[in-house]
Amino acid sequence: MQITNYNIEGNYDEMYSADGSCRPHYEKFQAFLNKVPKRKLAQLQFSANKTQMAMGMTFNVYHDKQGVEKILHLDIIPRIIPSDEWQKVEAGLKQRIYALNLFLQDIYNEGKILKDKVIPSDLILKSKDYLKPCIGLTPPKNIWCHITGTDLVKDKDGEYYVLEDNLRCPSGVSYMLESREIIKRAHPDLFNTLGVRPVSDYPTKLLNMLQFLSDKSKPVIGVLTPGVYNSAYFEHSYLAQQMGVELVIGMDLMVKNKKVYMQTTKGLEKIDVLYRRIDDTFMDPMAFNPNSMLGVPGILEAYKAGNIAIANAPGTGVADDKAVYAYVPRIIKYYMDEEPILSNVPxxxxxxxxxxxxxxxxxxxxxxxxxxxxxxxxxxxxxxxxxxxxxxxxxxxxxxxxxxxxxxTLSLSTVPTITDNAIEGRHVDLRPYILYGEDIEVIPGALTRVALKKGSLVVNSSQGGGSKDTWVLY
Amino acid sequence: MLSRVANSIYWLGRYSERAENYARFIDVNFNLMLDLPQDLKEQWEPLIQATGDYPVFVNKYGLDFDRKNVIYFLAFDEDNPNSVLSSVTNARENARIIRENLSKETWEKLNETYLFVKEGKDKKIWKKEDPRAFFERVKSAILLLYGLADSTVARTEGWYFRQLGQFLERADKTSRMLDVKYHILLPSPQEVGSPLDFLHWMALLKSVTAFNTYRRLYGNIDPSSVVEFLVLNKYFPRSVFYCLKAAEECLFKISGSNGQGFSNSAEKAMGELRSRLEYDDVEDVIKSGLHEYLDDLQFKLNQISNHIDTNFFQIKDNFEHQINYQG
Incomplete structure (x- = not known):
């Protein structure tokens, strides 16, 4: 199917330049598109939807019998990122995470950056995300933000801008992984032809990072989920399954003598590392929100005593506050004496x-x-x-x-997307995932969210957003 | 293994088996009805009595035991907590909770089965002249899941909890299947032992895939032999005794005990019931009355399930009200 009458409408398009020519990193994909009949393309799209349903790759599942289980629409035209472009993203994200981690350690301990008046003290100390019980704490291996899913967008000038840092519990990584599996079935030949970097070892890397947080050679690890009615439950169970670790809810855990235990059929078993997917303030009703039903009473005491590692560390949220965001370039400069590689939105x-x-x-x-x-x-x-x-x-x-x-006001770049009867440009964002363990590692892939409505800039799944597989090239 | 996870695996086993057996129930009655003389009315009420769903049915439909009502109620009615659709939904819900413990294939097949049964409801299968093909597929889908598990699941704790659920459920359902025959009325007492009576017994055996095995072991169709076969037989994997023996072994594997006596109250209750069946002969069953015997059996099976719950699934919870009850 030839793409005809494609109008980039003054946006930055990832596949076509302003003069209408195909960008080099999309050429092989265009050759493939030209050969595939329109009907075959529609078939591929249809079977991708079917597969998602059969895999139970659904979100928004309600307790109610009438509850809807929706799939996040996956468009079969990938978003392709050439290697030189990726190198910059990678370097920029590493720099940013490294600096933010130093920042978190500083503001919960010495507070140098505040004393030096690089950031106004009251901005941090009065923030609701600055958790008093965490003051004076140094987490295991000095790492606060173990898993980050930074949101980036590309403006009209073709430059990436960081939109949000998402240092709390970024979701969507399971879509990156499962979408890749589905798209592999749709375009089996293209992966080799184009040289697409694999993402499937993410769970292994995540597991290694979590293991690194404990001094034991075989630590007991769990993923802490709010439960089966949480909209990201699919992802929580998926990650636990892929890593071969326990998926736990607050009820499964109890704290005794400042140690955290799981309740098993054979009694209590100590747990060493928790990848928590619940918000800071719901983690421990004794330390934070007394109404929380999701957390584990006393877990913060166990954490302070060094008996359990928690990723991401409680208190991390303060660094992705809207006002703090504006200071990130200065934070990078302050701790690293470097210019930021990735731009903030001014x-x-x-x-x-x-x-x-x-x-x-x-x-x-x-x-x-x-x-x-x-x-x-x-x-x-x-x-x-x-x-x-x-x-x-x-x-x-x-x-x-x-x-x-x-x-x-920013514009977002576009990527050709299959619509009812044609292929048209739709706006996208980009969420790469970064792991901070022994090193900082940026996974060569991402969740690309796409606004399926024409002209829309809203990529959220609840408002007509879908996704695309993201191909980072060698 | 986490208590909560063990609980879900146990119920996954029970609900899958329940779904399969409800599909069988409908099948057995269909087969029975096909052999009726023309002047005799179809009987669907016995099915509702045997499954134990009588109060729920009457509450919703009154005494109208019409075929379509009954099939809808047993297969697709979400107000009936035991219907095929409810059971498959519950099995899937439990699987979803412990998805990290299942293989990808197992989850996907179960999910497909759920989507298939739901589609059956949209297609109004109960209105079909002959809906047996649908129920045949439900059975195959669940047997496929068993096959998948058999060749892929490691024989560790989780395996035994699922088997435990599956065999307890099967023991209960085989006893109820037999009870269907008790509730079906013959045109007159003289018909006991008549060709029609024999046809009924044959249909019953076929519905539990037991006909050929029965023929080889016993030869002629004879009510007390059928009862002996389905309740007391030591080798047939759907007989009540066989299921109890298998379930008991699961308990031993779970507790790690050597099978001498008991090490917890679930093993005690299970051992008592198993040994009673082991030493009963069919005369004992008939003497106490078939229906009464089966009724008592079902009551004891429930007690065993409660003991399993207390021993393995009850956790010293931080938030008691979050624990949901399944039954």
């Missing part, structure tokens, strides 16, 4: 005078966000708002500048 901190002046003058072009609000609340999208709202937000920024940041 962020104007209204607490700083020059920035505030710029924001007030250009508010109609900017996105203004409240620093400690989430989920799109307290937000102004300048180009889409009217004069009245612009005035209202100017007032808000003036009266409480600490509370606001602003960013320019």
């Amino acid at each position: 962020t104007y901190l209204c607490r700083e005078e020059d920035d505030r002046k710029y924001v007030l003058e250009n508010i109609e072009h900017l996105v203004v966000k409240e620093t400690n609000a989430a989920g799109g609340y307290g937000m102004l999208i300048g180009p889409k708002a009217d004069k009245e709202e612009h005035t209202k937000f100017r007032q808000l920024v003036k009266s409480n500048p600490d509370n606001y940041i602003a960013q320019p």
Whole structure:
């Protein structure tokens, strides 16, 4: 099937340049597309959907009998990343994670970066994600952020920008792995022809990293999940299965003498390392949220006593706060004396005078966000708002500048995607996964989320987003 | 093995076996009905009585034991906690909880079975003139799962918990299958021992895939021999005794005891029931009344299941109300 009348509509397209020519790293894929009849392509797409259903690769499963089990639509046209482009992403992510880890160790201990006034102290100390019980703590092997899933986007200029750091419990890695298996069935010949780097050893690498956290030669490891009704349960059980470790819920665990045990048919068995997939504050009802039903009472005491390693370390969340995000370039500079390799989305901190002046003058072009609000609340999208709202937000920024940041509106790059009757460009983002164990390792693959609606920039699965397999080339 | 995981594996075994047996129930009655003289009405009520779902049925449908109602109720009704669809859903739900303990193939086959049964509901299979092909496929799908497990699962604790569930469930269901015959009315008492009566017994044997084996071992169809075969036979893998013996061995493997006496209350209850069947002969069964004997058996099987629960699945929970009850 030839791609005809493909219009990049002023975006940066991953496959086609502005002059309409195919980018070199997509040429072999284009040759394949040209040979495949349209009907065959539709068939491949259909059987990919079928396979996902049979594999039970579903999300949003509710307890209710009528509950819907949805699959995350997987488009069979891959997102391809050439090796030189990837090298930069890889180097940039390593640098960023390394610096953020130093930052976390610092703010929970000496607080040098705060004393040196590189970051305003109150920004950190007043954050709800700065966990008091973790002050003075050094986690096993000095690692805080073991697993990261950084969100990147590519703007019109073809440059990558970091959108979010996702240092808490990033999800989606099982989709990266299972999608690859499905796409391998759809395009068996192309992997060799193009030289696609494998991702299937991710569970092994994850396991090695978790083992590294314990001093035992054969530590007992568990994945802690909120339970079967959590929308990412498929992923939790998938990872436990692939690593051959226990999948546990809070109820399976108990703390005795500051040690954590699993309740088995043969009595209690000590557990050494936990890969937790529940939020910081739900982990221990005794230390944090007393209403939590998901956690393990007393686990933080066991953690402080050094009897269990937890990945990611409790307290990590403070480093991916919206306002802290703006400081990451300075954090990199401070700890490493290097310029950041990957750009931040330019962020104007209204607490700083020059920035505030710029924001007030250009508010109609900017996105203004409240620093400690989430989920799109307290937000102004300048180009889409009217004069009245612009005035209202100017007032808000003036009266409480600490509370606001602003960013320019970004475009997202596009990749050809199969639609009902054609192949058209759709906007994508990129979430690579980074493991921090003995070394920092960036997995050569990613979850590429795609906004299936024409022109839409929203890639979330709950709002019509799908995914693509991501091919990083040798 | 985690207590919670053992619990789910046990129920995975029970629900898979239950689904397969409910498919068999419908099959046995169909076969029975096909052989009826033309002037006799179809009897679907006995099936509902034998499965023990009578109160749930009457509550929803009243006394209308119409064939379509009964097939819908036993196969597709989600209000019936034991229907094929409910059982397959529960089996899959338990499998989903412990998916990390299953092989990829096992999970995918079970998931496919679930999707197939659900599709059967959408296609309104119960309205078909002859729905047997559908139930045949349900049986095959579950037997395939057993085959997969047999050749891929390591014989460690999890294996024995699943087998334990499977054999206890099968013991219960074989006894109920036999009970169907008790509830089916013959046109008159004179018909006992008539060709029609024999046809019934044959249909019953066929529905548990026991007809050929029975023929080889016993020859003529004779009610007390059929009872002996399905309840007391030492070698037939669907007889109640065989299932109990196999389930008892699972308990020994789990506790690691040597099979002398008992080391926990589940083994004690199991051993008592197994040895009773081991030393009963068919006259003892008939003397106490077939239906009463089977009824008592089912009651004791429930008690054994409760003992298993107390010994292995109860955990000193942080959050008691999170534990959900299955039955």
